[in-house]
Structure formats: structure tokens, C-alpha cells
Amino acid sequence: MTERPNPDDALRDWLRATWQLGPDEHLHVGVVGQSTAGARRRNLVLEITGGPRPGRYVATVLPTADIAILSMVDEATIRMLAREHGVPVPEVIGVSVDESVLGGQFFISEFIAGETIPRRLLRLVREHDIGPRIVGQLGEAFARLHAVDPALAPAAIGAPSAPVGAALxxxxxxxxxxxxxxxxxxxxLRWLREHRPTEPPQRRIVHADVRTGNIIVDHTGLRSILDWETAKIGDPMEDLAWVCTRMWRFGEDHFTVGGLGTVEQLRDAYVAAGGIWDEQRFHWWRVLVTMRWGTGLAGQAAMHLDGRFSSVVMAASGRRVAELAYDALTLIDVG
Amino acid sequence: MALAHASLIAGFGSGPGGAGCEALGVQYRPDAAELLDAVASLLEDDVIAAVPAHLQHQVRVAANLCRILEREATFGPANDAAERGRLAGVLGADDDRDLVSLRTELAAILADPAPIEPALDRSIRDALLATLRADLAVAKPGYDATTGAP
Structure with a gap:
């Protein structure tokens, strides 16, 4: 058995083949950083010199294909589609289904400098007073994403025919x-059933996990939207509701949208960029996604107790159920 | 025995779970809340700094769980009694019923699509919010104090 080559050499050889470089053409790939922030995924920060695209990139590696929500090829396709329609997404320059190169499927995308870690991000936003600007950029990005023809999405993407009913x-x-x-x-749940809206008039590509923690921000504002593995065809209002859930405010509760700004700012930007805002549907999805997270926490506690995933962190999720139940009932109270 | 125990505690002062506590006479001090406070302090003050980085989050969570259990030991019995009273009230049931059977009955009524009168609906929602506020005082004090949008 041969040892797997180190990632620098493996990636260099893969890129040489992908870019069809001649034997005399210089190419060097160095791994200059790593993070596992995406939990299951590994991100390698690459410095590429030589070849047609020198610069700094990120290789996003999915360790095993069987736990993928979306294959790396499909996710890369969605990312490119969103980018072509003006959504800020790092450019993808290569995708590999060959797991032997880095020990899993991967894609390579441009490195975007900025802050992703929520509390540091919110501090940066306060220092530069750019919360409202970022909320406006998010509203515009959502409108652009939701304007994409869903027929262009990869066939394997989740596409319930009745997204409201499926979520409920x-x-x-x-x-x-x-x-x-x-x-x-x-x-x-009773309230959600009694106030269930009709299915959306238009089903669209939704990201389904845009939030503080999945965006890159610098002092100029929003730079990128990350982590597209949850993308699916659904109700556009789900995206707008999820970014407003309380856990993504990290204590900045006076700013409903991710601790950054107000619902009015989000709505105005979304509508100005051509999005169709449905207040009643938005409110219903806010309660739905809050309940979905609450039941998810209950599920984590169950996984700890029955031994599927024993961990003090999973166990602690059971004691967070009251937070989400409280959020859901207070949302219903004002509705 | 119990009398001797009580006079000892009286002689040595009392903490949050001390003299007058329902558990008096079951075990010698420190009581559950005091022990959990000691364990939480150890985790927070010494253990987090001493473990490798990949374990620090878990230790922080464990310390927080001790704090939750410390508050549960202190407030839990009164919270349960208050919830029993509220649920018995909205269900028109005897308040000596156990909590699980009251919760099960209310959950079944809510799961049934049969209409609920607005006034009853309002009192159910108020009862549930009062219980959640009491739960949050144990699990995450201050969570319900926000003045911002929900």
C-alpha cells in the first residue's frame, strides 16, 4: 500500500491535470491554513503560484460522501448559478468527485478575506456601523437568488412539491x-396548523441556512454567503424567516435580523430588488423554523440518551428546548 | 435523628438549601445545589484552562449544566408545584394529579383539531408562557427579559 501523498502534492497534480499544464509549466500549491468550522467539512486554505489562476483559494472537503446532504458537484453547481445571478458567493474554480486526492469529494473556491465568527463579526459591524447596510445587501441577495429559474437547479436538489405541507x-x-x-x-403546532398558508405561488431556489455564522463580512459590508449544502427548492419566505431567528443574533436581540438590523430594512431591500414579500407567510415561517430548531434540539437530546451520539453538548440541547418554545409562543403572541 | 440533624444545621448556619429545606435530614450538607456550585466552580475556574483546546467547549457546557442543575435543585420543586396548579386550573382537574399526566392531557387536547374557545385558548397560552418563564429561570436566566422583537 502506498501512503496518500500530502495534500500539497496531491492537489498540485490534480490541478496540473485539470488545467492541462505542460511539463515545463510551473505550478506550486501550499496548504497555508485549515479550519473545521463547518463541523463535518474540512477547509484547506491554499496558496497557488503559477498556472492560469495564481492566488489564494479554499479547498472544501467532504470527508465521506454518504453523509452529504447535497453532493459537492451539485453544491458547486448551485453556487455557480447563484453567483451568475449576482448573489455574493466565492467563485468555484474546480470540483472533484475523486475521493483519493484529498480523502473525499471537494471543490476549490476563491478565498474571501473577512470575518465569519459571529461575535467577532458583530463587533466589527458595530465598530464600522454597517449593520443596516449588510441587512440591505442580504435582502438584495435573497431577491436575486429567488429570481433564478428553479429549472436551472441540479435535478438531485430537494424539491418538495408542497414546501409548506412538507415542513409542517x-x-x-x-x-x-x-x-x-x-x-x-x-x-x-396547533397554531401552525390553524394558520397554515397556501403553498407558495412560486417555488424558488432557497439557501435555507443564511444567517450570522454563514456569511463573510468585512468593513465594507457583506462579502459572501457560504455553506450552500442545505439549498433546495422551496418557499422564498423560509429564507427570510430563518435569518430572523433569535439564536443568530448572539445576544444583539434589538436587531431581529442576525443581530445586524431590522425586519423593515430586510423587507425594503428585498422588495426594492424585485422580491415579493408576503407578511403573513413570513410570520408563519418564523414560527415554523423556530419550532423546527426546537424539535431539532429535542432530537439531539434523544440521540444522546439512546446512544446514537453520546456527548455532553448533545445532552445539554435538551435543556435549550424551553428557549425555542418560548420564542415560538411569544412570536404567536404578537402575531 | 431528624431533630439532632436539624439542630446541627441550625448551629452551623444555613445556605440556600439549608435549614427549612424540604430535603432536611436526607443527607448531610452540602446539599445538591451547594455541591453542584462547587463542581461548577472547579470546572469554570480551573479545569477549562487546564484541558486541551478541543475539550474546552465541552467543559464549558458541563459547567453550565451544573449551574442549571444547581438552580433546578433550588427552584425545581416550587416550579413543578406552580405548573401543576396552572395546568390543573386550565384543565379543571384536581391539583393533586402528577405533572406528567396533566401535561399529557393538555398535549392531547391541543393535538385534537376540535375547536378551543378563545378564552380557554388565551388561558392555556398564558399558563404555558408562565411555565416557560419559570423553566428559563432555571435553564437560561434573563432569556425572557429581552425588550427586543421576538
Whole structure:
């Protein structure tokens, strides 16, 4: 058995083949940093010298294909599609399904400098007073994404024919199988059923996880939207609701949208860029995604208890259920 | 026995769970809340700094869990009694029913699509929010104090 070559050499050889470089053409690839911020994914920061695209890049590696929500090829396709339509996404310059190069499928995208870590990001935003600008840029980015013809999306992407019904069924199933009855969840579920909107008039490509923590920001404002593995065809209002959930404010609760700015700023920018805002639907999705996260926390506690994933962090999720139930009921209260 | 125990505690002062506590006579001091405080302080003040970086988050979570359990030991019995009273009130049930059966009954009523009168709906929601506020006082004090948008 031969040792797997180090990532520098493996990537250099892969790029040489991809770019069809001649034997005399110089190419050097150095791994200058790494992060595992994306939990399951590994990000290698690369410095490429020589070849047609010298510069700094990121190789995003999915360790095993079987846990992918979306294949790396499909995710790269969605990223390129969003970018072509004016959504700020790092440019993808290569995709590999060959797992032997880096120990998993990967794509390479341009490195965007800036802050992603939520508390540091919010400090930077306060220092430069750019929260409202970023919220405006997010509203515009959502409008552009939601304007893309969903027929252009890869066929393998999740595309429930009835996104409202599918989301409600998923939450309902978890509540039916809770370890013990939680009347606050039952109350919120009843409200969701009674106030269920019609299915969206237009199903669109949604990112489904845009939030503080999945964006890159610098002193000029929003630079990029990251982590497109959750992308699917759905109700555009789901995207706008998710970015408003309380856990993405990291304590800056006076700014509903990710601790950055107000719903009015988000709505104005979305509408100005051509998005169709539906207030009632938006409110319903806010309660739905809050409940989805709450039932997810209950699920994590169950995974700890039945041994599927024993960890003090998963166990602690059970004691966060009250936060999400409280958020859901207070949202219903003002609705 | 219990009398001797009580006079000892009276003689040595009392903490949050001390003299007058329902658990008096079950175990010698420190009580559960005091022990959890000691464990949490050890984790927060010494252990986090001494473990490798990849374990620090877990130790911080463990310390926070001790703090939650410390508050649960202190407020839990009163919170449960108050919730029992509220649920018995909205269900029109005896308040000596156990909490799980009351919660199960309310969850079943809410899961049933049959209409609920607006006034009852309002009192159910108020009861649930009061319980959640009490739960948050244990699990995350201050979470319900925000004046911002929900």
C-alpha cells in the first residue's frame, strides 16, 4: 500500500491535470491554513503560484460522501448559478468527485478575506456601523437568488412539491415522537396548523441556512454567503424567516435580523430588488423554523440518551428546548 | 435523628438549601445545589484552562449544566408545584394529579383539531408562557427579559 501523498502534492497534480499544464509549466500549491468550522467539512486554505489562476483559494472537503446532504458537484453547481445571478458567493474554480486526492469529494473556491465568527463579526459591524447596510445587501441577495429559474437547479436538489405541507409534516412527526409530551410545542403546532398558508405561488431556489455564522463580512459590508449544502427548492419566505431567528443574533436581540438590523430594512431591500414579500407567510415561517430548531434540539437530546451520539453538548440541547418554545409562543403572541 | 440533624444545621448556619429545606435530614450538607456550585466552580475556574483546546467547549457546557442543575435543585420543586396548579386550573382537574399526566392531557387536547374557545385558548397560552418563564429561570436566566422583537 502506498501512503496518500500530502495534500500539497496531491492537489498540485490534480490541478496540473485539470488545467492541462505542460511539463515545463510551473505550478506550486501550499496548504497555508485549515479550519473545521463547518463541523463535518474540512477547509484547506491554499496558496497557488503559477498556472492560469495564481492566488489564494479554499479547498472544501467532504470527508465521506454518504453523509452529504447535497453532493459537492451539485453544491458547486448551485453556487455557480447563484453567483451568475449576482448573489455574493466565492467563485468555484474546480470540483472533484475523486475521493483519493484529498480523502473525499471537494471543490476549490476563491478565498474571501473577512470575518465569519459571529461575535467577532458583530463587533466589527458595530465598530464600522454597517449593520443596516449588510441587512440591505442580504435582502438584495435573497431577491436575486429567488429570481433564478428553479429549472436551472441540479435535478438531485430537494424539491418538495408542497414546501409548506412538507415542513409542517416534518415538525409534526418529531412532536409525535418526543420523549415526553411538551404542551408548549403542541400549542405551537396547533397554531401552525390553524394558520397554515397556501403553498407558495412560486417555488424558488432557497439557501435555507443564511444567517450570522454563514456569511463573510468585512468593513465594507457583506462579502459572501457560504455553506450552500442545505439549498433546495422551496418557499422564498423560509429564507427570510430563518435569518430572523433569535439564536443568530448572539445576544444583539434589538436587531431581529442576525443581530445586524431590522425586519423593515430586510423587507425594503428585498422588495426594492424585485422580491415579493408576503407578511403573513413570513410570520408563519418564523414560527415554523423556530419550532423546527426546537424539535431539532429535542432530537439531539434523544440521540444522546439512546446512544446514537453520546456527548455532553448533545445532552445539554435538551435543556435549550424551553428557549425555542418560548420564542415560538411569544412570536404567536404578537402575531 | 431528624431533630439532632436539624439542630446541627441550625448551629452551623444555613445556605440556600439549608435549614427549612424540604430535603432536611436526607443527607448531610452540602446539599445538591451547594455541591453542584462547587463542581461548577472547579470546572469554570480551573479545569477549562487546564484541558486541551478541543475539550474546552465541552467543559464549558458541563459547567453550565451544573449551574442549571444547581438552580433546578433550588427552584425545581416550587416550579413543578406552580405548573401543576396552572395546568390543573386550565384543565379543571384536581391539583393533586402528577405533572406528567396533566401535561399529557393538555398535549392531547391541543393535538385534537376540535375547536378551543378563545378564552380557554388565551388561558392555556398564558399558563404555558408562565411555565416557560419559570423553566428559563432555571435553564437560561434573563432569556425572557429581552425588550427586543421576538
Amino acid at each position: 409534516d416534518a415538525v409534526s412527526t418529531v412532536i409525535d415522537n418526543l420523549l415526553q409530551p411538551e404542551p408548549a410545542f403542541s400549542y405551537a
